[in-house]
Amino acid sequence: MTTPTPSDVASQADITAEIEAISKEYDAAGVVEDNVRLDYAPYRSSILRHPTKALHQVDPEGIELVAPVFGQRDVDPLEADLTIQHRGEPVGERMVVTGRVTDGEGRPIRHQLVEIWQANAGGRYIHQRDQHPAAIDPNFTGMGRCLTDADGSYEFTTIKPGPYPWRNHHNAWRPAHIHFSLFGTEFTQRLITQMYFPGDPLFALDPIYQSIVDPAARQRLVATYDHDVTRHEWATGYRWDIVLTGSHRTVFEEDEQ
Amino acid sequence: MSLTPTPGQTVGPFFGFALPYDGGGELVPHTRPDAIRLHGRVYDGAGDPVPDALVEVWQAAPDGSVPQEPGSLHRDGYTFTGWGRAATDRTGRYQFTTLRPGGASPYFALTVFARGLTDRLFTRAYLPGAAPAAWPGPAAQADDRGFVFDIRLQGEDETVFLTYAQD
Ligand SMILES: [Fe+2]
Numbered sequence: 001m002t003t004p005t006p007s008d009v010a011s012q013a014d015i016t017a018e019i020e021a022i023s024k025e026y027d028a029a030g031v032v033e034d035n036v037r038l039d040y041a042p043y044r045s046s047i048l049r050h051p052t053k054a055l056h057q058v059d060p061e062g063i064e065l066v067a068p069v070f071g072q073r074d075v076d077p078l079e080a081d082l083t084i085q086h087r088g089e090p091v092g093e094r095m096v097v098t099g100r101v102t103d104g105e106g107r108p109i110r111h112q113l114v115e116i117w118q119a120n121a122g123g124r125y126i127h128q129r130d131q132h133p134a135a136i137d138p139n140f141t142g143m144g145r146c147l148t149d150a151d152g153s154y155e156f157t158t159i160k161p162g163p164y165p166w167r168n169h170h171n172a173w174r175p176a177h178i179h180f181s182l183f184g185t186e187f188t189q190r191l192i193t194q195m196y197f198p199g200d201p202l203f204a205l206d207p208i209y210q211s212i213v214d215p216a217a218r219q220r221l222v223a224t225y226d227h228d229v230t231r232h233e234w235a236t237g238y239r240w241d242i243v244l245t246g247s248h249r250t251v252f253e254e255d256e257q
Numbered sequence: 258m259s260l261t262p263t264p265g266q267t268v269g270p271f272f273g274f275a276l277p278y279d280g281g282g283e284l285v286p287h288t289r290p291d292a293i294r295l296h297g298r299v300y301d302g303a304g305d306p307v308p309d310a311l312v313e314v315w316q317a318a319p320d321g322s323v324p325q326e327p328g329s330l331h332r333d334g335y336t337f338t339g340w341g342r343a344a345t346d347r348t349g350r351y352q353f354t355t356l357r358p359g360g361a362s363p364y365f366a367l368t369v370f371a372r373g374l375t376d377r378l379f380t381r382a383y384l385p386g387a388a389p390a391a392w393p394g395p396a397a398q399a400d401d402r403g404f405v406f407d408i409r410l411q412g413e414d415e416t417v418f419l420t421y422a423q424d
Contacts, residue, residue: 034261034262034264035262035264035265035376036264036265036266036375036376037375038374038375038376040375043267043373043375045372045373046267046373046374046375047302047373048301048302048303048305048373048410048411049301049302049307049371049372049373049374049410049411050374050375050410050411051378051410051411051415051416051418052302052411052412052415053415053418055418055419055420056393056417056418056419056420057419057420057421057422058419058420058421058422059421059422060421060422062317062323062360063315063316063317063323063339063366064366064421066323066325067315068315068324068329068338068339068340069324069325069326069327069338070327070329070330071327071328072327073327073328073330073331074327074328074329074330074331075330102260103260104259104260104261104262104423105259105260106259106260113330115275115276116275117271117272117274117275117276119271125271125274126274127270127271127272127273127274128273128274129270129271129273130271141274142274142275143274143275145330166270179266179268179269179272179275181276187315187366187368187379188379188421190313190368190377190379191262191263191265191377192265192266192267192268192370192377193263193264193265193266194266194269208266208267208269208375209266211266211267211375212264212266217261217264218264220261220263220264221263221264221266242263243260243261243262243263244262244263245262245421245423246262246423248421248423
């Protein structure tokens with residue numbers, strides 16, 4: 001049973017029509033856009049929060065060619081397991097998420113910080129402004145950190161997050177996702193993004209996912225179920241590799257230990 | 258370049274329990290004699306403050322050197338790591354306690370994230386008088402304890418946001 005849409009907010013049909021119109025326009029233009037659009041009106045909060053002037057192109061210099069360093073002082077290895085932060089086991093599907101972080105040339109981003117945060121299995125964030133009337137799980141905070149290894153690999157153990165409603169339009173729901181924050185070897189490679197799960201029925205309806213207008217580019221945010229990552233009688237496994245922008249350093253500099 | 262970069266997505270509304278951390282904005286203790294403050298407000302295209310933005314700073318040390326020390330997430334009070342993170346408050350204000358960056362043309366490299374902002378934005382907050390002639394926007398302004406640099410996401414006086422040339 002659907003509740004009627006209040007007249008002062010957009011319906012899902014309105015938003016879907018906007019998404020489809022932009023998608024058609026994009027296909028007709030025939031120019032591949034690999035990145036997300038800053039100006040994407042179906043995501044209503046972006047309307048007043050996107051720059052309208054062209055980004056100013058500069059050659060990175062000085063500190064921009066270097067990234068901050070994080071180390072064992074910063075991150076406890078236990079922070080990579082989001083299921084052991086409280087006394088009991090969190091509710092939901094335990095899963096391992098792993099993958100590699102590389103730059104645009106495929107070189108591993110070594111010993112660098114990865115941060116994740118997410119809703120619990122019921123789609124509820126611990127954040128105080130999350131008003132979704134789903135249960136808070138006293139055994140799940142939903143925040144983790146790790147450092148990549150010498151191969152650029154990261155790994156987290158967590159709970160599969162649930163989809164959750166939000167107020168972009170009437171009956172708006174976000175597909176299940178995990179937020180990822182990444183650093184490279186340069187300041188210019190900083191990235192915050194979201195990882196999704198294969199086959200989510202909410203993909204076509206979600207203006208945040210769709211703010212990446214190119215279908216192949218969107219697909220880069222979807223993890224793959226990987227049975228080799230799945231642990232016997234313990235957790236399902238997903239693999240998701242992340243590519244940062246190409247670094248400006250030479251291979252020679254990058255290869256020094 | 259052989260691989261296509263992974264696209265960005267908004268930081269969303271619910272990063273407050275995850276990304277900010279105690280001491281994130283205090284690169285040095287405020288009691289240190291050479292401590293300065295870098296602060297400002299983040300505004301949207303209607304001129305309203307953005308209370309759910311996150312600002313990160315990355316900068317050279319006072320002697321112009323580039324810090325390469327760990328410890329930003331658990332500061333020891335002595336090591337200058339050059340990096341910090343601060344969420345905006347209810348009035349859209351961010352604040353860092355830090356040191357004056359050195360070098361030939363010193364600036365604070367800033368990254369901005371916010372709910373409603375689909376991808377991170379980069380800018381440079383140059384020290385007063387330090388911006389090159391070609392810089393198309395304002396520099397930071399000096400105040401009694403440091404520098405002020407407001408960030409305007411949209412509008413006539415929009416902040417100069419950067420894209421970095423790939424070679
Ligand atoms: Fe989220």
